[in-house]
Amino acid sequence: MKILANDGIDPIGKKLLEEAGFIVDTENIPQAELAEKLHAYDAITVRSATKVRKDLIDAVPSLKLIGRGGVGMDNIDVDYARSKGLAVVNTPASSSLSVAELVFAHLFTGVRFLHDSNRKMPVTGGSKFNDLKKAYAKGIELRGKKIGIIGFGRIGRETAKVALGLGMEVLAFDVYDFPTSLELTLAGGITVSVPVQKAAFDELISQSDFISLHIPFLDKPILGEEEFSKMKKGVGVVNCSRGGTIDENALLDALDSGQVAFAGLDVFDNEPTPLGELLIHPKVSLTPHIGASTNEAQERIGTELASLIIEFFSD
Ligand code: NAD
Numbered sequence: 037m038k039i040l041a042n043d044g045i046d047p048i049g050k051k052l053l054e055e056a057g058f059i060v061d062t063e064n065i066p067q068a069e070l071a072e073k074l075h076a077y078d079a080i081t082v083r084s085a086t087k088v089r090k091d092l093i094d095a096v097p098s099l100k101l102i103g104r105g106g107v108g109m110d111n112i113d114v115d116y117a118r119s120k121g122l123a124v125v126n127t128p129a130s131s132s133l134s135v136a137e138l139v140f141a142h143l144f145t146g147v148r149f150l151h152d153s154n155r156k157m158p159v160t161g162g163s164k165f166n167d168l169k170k171a172y173a174k175g176i177e178l179r180g181k182k183i184g185i186i187g188f189g190r191i192g193r194e195t196a197k198v199a200l201g202l203g204m205e206v207l208a209f210d211v212y213d214f215p216t217s218l219e220l221t222l223a224g225g226i227t228v229s230v231p232v233q234k235a236a237f238d239e240l241i242s243q244s245d246f247i248s249l250h251i252p253f254l255d256k257p258i259l260g261e262e263e264f265s266k267m268k269k270g271v272g273v274v275n276c277s278r279g280g281t282i283d284e285n286a287l288l289d290a291l292d293s294g295q296v297a298f299a300g301l302d303v304f305d306n307e308p309t310p311l312g313e314l315l316i317h318p319k320v321s322l323t324p325h326i327g328a329s330t331n332e333a334q335e336r337i338g339t340e341l342a343s344l345i346i347e348f349f350s351d
């Protein structure tokens with residue numbers, strides 16, 4: 037059996053597959069050549085870069101499995117593949133904690149101005165140093181503050197656990213029902229049950245000190261001009277979910293008016309090119325869609341993907 041790991045796979049996943057007798061190629065074949073070269077393989081694994089669309093699926097009828105390392109399957113025609121008898125698998129939970137931790141990297145950055153101070157630290161110190169000391173003097177702590185989590189699935193819940201561990205209060209909103217207490221595992225393996233407050237959407241946006249989005253891509257932004265106007269003045273907003281879930285122009289207006297104190301964005305409308313105004317904005321911390329990009333998440337993704345492939349071909 038031959039597997040093409042076209043967007044790469046963690047060495048642990050590759051080793052597991054090879055130990056189970058698979059041949060794994062990690063050559064990155066350009067999209068335009070895939071239809072011709074994929075015939076030599078029984079399965080393909082991708083991350084977000086390689087597209088597995090209807091035309092590719094039709095061109096390679098011998099393909100048996102498509103594996104996505106990670107959550108979003110936007111780059112795969114999943115229903116069509118399944119209708120043609122292909123197995124399509126992904127590893128949805130493997131990166132949840134890494135994304136949740138990135139939310140807090142953005143939150144700590146926002147409340148202590150790290151993104152802006154990194155840009156502006158003077159080489160020579162002197163009066164500029166003292167000006168910056170004054171400019172960044174009004175930091176705030178996260179403990180005791182309310183974080184509103186919109187979308188209480190895998191990542192929303194991991195985010196809540198980190199927040200609860202920091203002594204924050206959690207308000208959660210989802211279109212589906214969810215449990216109102218979470219099991220928190222502390223150092224030493226001690227587990228405690230901690231409460232989460234369910235909130236209506238308007239209640240969440242008007243009462244939260246910070247708002248974090250953890251929803252899929254929707255037809256239109258969930259946060260726009262009207263929603264920003266209902267938020268607490270000085271709220272911090274973080275988006276590590278999907279581009280298009282925030283109206284970016286409305287966000288810029290809200291940042292400029294002071295309604296929103298800062299925004300942390302891992303995802304944008306026009307990836308991979310964020311709006312110029314976001315790039316240079318002193319109240320915006322940006323990361324290039326790296327929520328799942330930790331060594332630990334990639335190891336978990338590789339391991340889980342390898343087990344799913346081994347299980348499928350051993351049936
Ligand atoms: P999930 O499916 O476990 O959770 C999503 C939740 O959103 C579900 O509970 C769903 O009911 C809820 N939801 C859907 N529409 C909603 C709405 N209109 N209002 C409120 N809630 C709504 O997904 P997940 O694994 O937690 O992932 C969440 C998001 O994060 C996805 O968009 C995913 O693609 C993205 N993600 C980003 C990165 C990154 O690198 N930044 C990495 C992994 C996942």
